[in-house]
């Protein structure tokens with residue numbers, strides 16, 4: 409199923425009077441839209457490559473980052489330069505770690521990062537084995553890479569690659585402090601169709617900090633009676649976009665525990681804009697980055713029209 413949201417028919421870049429549009433942010437090939445909510449919270453949407461945009465942002469400007477990058481070999485976002493289709497696990501991990509390095513730079517010293525990431529099974533056939541094998545959103549069979557090659561790691565077919573921990577370990581060996589490995593129990597998600605192993609029902613959310621002292625509010629965890637296993641329904645409202653959105657509740661909890669009042673929130677892989685919407689609703693300013701024009705324009709249109 410193609411995305412049924414057609415950006416070109418919906419808006420010109422500067423269609424909305426309450427939004428300003430900058431076609432060449434920082435003299436680069438980066439489009440930027442900015443506006444304010446009715447309660448004067450500012451937001452910005454950048455359309456461009458996350459690494460390039462992050463490099464153009466000032467250091468130490470965000471309290472909290474909540475994000476979910478493209479998973480390895482799982483979904484085609486149909487944009488040149490997208491992350492997720494590297495030939496080896498090492499290249500994928502390096503691409504993410506490079507972006508996380510820039511996140512580290514733009515995060516305030518007492519800031520927090522919540523990274524939601526899922527695993528991929530290695531099939532050995534140049535295909536991934538995901539939650540829903542029949543989903544046409546996945547790009548099965550289009551690549552004939554690495555047939556039987558073990559993804560540069562000598563993996564045997566049917567192996568769970570362990571992507572989330574490979575990324576987390578690499579990040580914590582460089583500069584980050586890994587403070588918590590949270591299990592998101594994806595309640596009511598569509599079950600995998602596999603019959604020869606337990607079906608996956610969870611993903612990881614890693615909480616990283618820059619320093620030993622950082623903003624943290626335990627109260628919401630105590631209120632909800634949950635610590636590092638979060639039971640949150642996986643289904644989200646359909647929005648016509650194939651972004652694999654995470655649920656509002658997940659972002660809400662990350663912000664409640666990891667972002668001070670009137671904070672500034674960033675999502676470098678913002679997709680349909682879940683993080684921005686939840687952050688603005690909670691009284692924070694919000695910045696989102698995505699490579700996909702259609703997704704960026706969808707967010708801008710929603711923010712401009714709803715004004716929250």
Ligand SMILES: C[S@@+](CC[C@H](N)C(=O)[O-])C[C@H]1O[C@@H](n2cnc3c(N)ncnc32)[C@H](O)[C@@H]1O
Pocket residue numbers: 456457458459475476477478479485487489490491651652653654676677678679680681682683697698699700703
């Ligand atoms: C898992 S989705 C994020 C979904 C989002 N959390 C939501 O709720 O809609 C990952 C996003 O990363 C974007 N993306 C892929 N490669 C990128 C890159 N190099 N720079 C910026 N965004 C990228 C994709 O277009 C996609 O929207």
